[in-house]
Amino acid sequence: MGSFVLLSEAAQIEEAGLVSIDTWTIIAMICNLFIQMLLIKKFLFKRVRDVLDKRRELAEEELRKARVSRDEAEKLRTEYENNMEQAREKATQIIDLAQKNATAKSDEIIREASQEAVAMKARAEADIALERRKAVNEVKNEIGSMAMEIAGKVIEREVSEQDHAKLIDEFIEQVGT
Amino acid sequence: MEISISGAKVYGYIGPDIPLLGRFPLTETLIVSWIVMLAITLLCVFLTHNMKVEKISKRQALAEWLVEMADKFVIGNMGSKFSYMVPFVAALFATSLFSNLIGLLGVRSPTADLNTEAAWAIVVFIMITAQKIKAGGFGGYLLGFTKPIPLLTPFNVLSELSTPISMACRHFGNILSGLVINGLIYAALAGAGSALFGLIPGAVGNVLSTIPILDVGIPAILSFYFDWFTGVMQAYIFCMLTTMYIANAAEG
Numbered sequence: 387m388g389s390f391v392l393l394s395e396a397a398q399i400e401e402a403g404l405v406s407i408d409t410w411t412i413i414a415m416i417c418n419l420f421i422q423m424l425l426i427k428k429f430l431f432k433r434v435r436d437v438l439d440k441r442r443e444l445a446e447e448e449l450r451k452a453r454v455s456r457d458e459a460e461k462l463r464t465e466y467e468n469n470m471e472q473a474r475e476k477a478t479q480i481i482d483l484a485q486k487n488a489t490a491k492s493d494e495i496i497r498e499a500s501q502e503a504v505a506m507k508a509r510a511e512a513d514i515a516l517e518r519r520k521a522v523n524e525v526k527n528e529i530g531s532m533a534m535e536i537a538g539k540v541i542e543r544e545v546s547e548q549d550h551a552k553l554i555d556e557f558i559e560q561v562g563t
Numbered sequence: 564m565e566i567s568i569s570g571a572k573v574y575g576y577i578g579p580d581i582p583l584l585g586r587f588p589l590t591e592t593l594i595v596s597w598i599v600m601l602a603i604t605l606l607c608v609f610l611t612h613n614m615k616v617e618k619i620s621k622r623q624a625l626a627e628w629l630v631e632m633a634d635k636f637v638i639g640n641m642g643s644k645f646s647y648m649v650p651f652v653a654a655l656f657a658t659s660l661f662s663n664l665i666g667l668l669g670v671r672s673p674t675a676d677l678n679t680e681a682a683w684a685i686v687v688f689i690m691i692t693a694q695k696i697k698a699g700g701f702g703g704y705l706l707g708f709t710k711p712i713p714l715l716t717p718f719n720v721l722s723e724l725s726t727p728i729s730m731a732c733r734h735f736g737n738i739l740s741g742l743v744i745n746g747l748i749y750a751a752l753a754g755a756g757s758a759l760f761g762l763i764p765g766a767v768g769n770v771l772s773t774i775p776i777l778d779v780g781i782p783a784i785l786s787f788y789f790d791w792f793t794g795v796m797q798a799y800i801f802c803m804l805t806t807m808y809i810a811n812a813a814e815g
Contacts, residue, residue, distance in 0.1 A: 419658060422600050426607060
């Protein structure tokens with residue numbers, strides 16, 4: 387290969403030409419380039435890519451977890467809302483029932499009260515009737531004895547009460563009716 | 564005054580003498596490229612050790628940013644079906660960048676040796692060709708040279724071959740020019756300083772003229788362009804062309 391040297395020093399160490407081609411050096415440099423490529427791949431790219439992959443996996447994992455917990459929260463919320471709805475329904479039911487019970491109870495009380503009133507009225511009427519009968523009986527007796535007295539006075543003799551009680555009763559009976 | 568700018572040092576030869584190839588030369592290029600590889604690998608190990616999923620350190624953030632940038636660059640230029648190319652392009656960029664910048668430490672950049680760029684360009688050329696054959700079949704690949712008219716076949720072949728050559732030479736030329744210009748500037752400034760302070764009479768002038776005072780400071784400014792800017796740019800351009808050519812080849 388052609389080579390030119392501007393000015394070579396007279397040294398012990400041999401020097402190649404300034405612009406010279408040497409096949410061995412070219413082969414060695416090609417090998418060096420590929421060895422360098424493998425070294426860079428192993429010590430820079432592989433390591434960095436591993437870390438980047440790990441970071442991406444971590445981010446995805448975090449995202450997945452977040453999604454799961456969001457779903458869970460959503461589920462809890464639905465459950466809570468359902469529970470609230472149920473509680474509200476139950477409360478309404480209880481109130482309705484209480485109202486119904488109260489109405490029933492008041493009706494019952496009113497009914498009982500009116501029944502009692504009717505009963506009392508009936509009893510009162512019965513009492514009145516009894517009293518009247520008693521009064522009538524008393525008046526009857528009174529009138530009987532008065533009539534006996536009057537009769538005794540009229541006939542000037544003692545009329546035996548026992549003898550004539552029957553007679554008087556009959557009389558009063560006739561008067562009473 | 565002599566200015567010496569030469570190729571990479573050859574420290575010795577190892578192995579048997581193989582026909583056509585000769586013995587394996589242990590060159591400065593090779594040794595510095597191993598140092599570069601070690602530095603890149605150690606940096607990767609440093610950035611990625613003790614990585615966490617949460618509460619990441621700045622170091623880890625940088626590692627993740629680098630990976631994301633590499634992904635964005637490769638997938639942005641080539642599409643997601645070429646995501647397997649990311650480590651290759653990243654290795655190409657890192658090696659190129661570190662090789663260019665290691666020149667700042669005073670050693671000879673592996674990229675100041677055409678063999679390095681030639682190696683990379685050959686790999687890229689093989690990849691381009693493989694993608695073309697994959698896209699159109701071997702017959703389609705060969706037929707592609709006769710388009711649009713068969714008369715252009717020699718030019719198409721030339722243009723195909725010039726792709727890796729231009730890629731290699733562009734990168735190599737830029738780094739080498741930096742090296743050459745830096746060498747010239749150092750030498751010129753040393754000469755100028757020596758001449759300037761030599762004007763001072765007596766022993767003071769003799770002592771000062773042997774110290775390259777002007778070499779302090781001024782070359783650093785030029786080095787910013789020739790080492791830093793060119794170093795980063797050429798690494799970027801090489802990777803950009805690699806991705807573009809391979810993606811275009813796959814489209815057929």
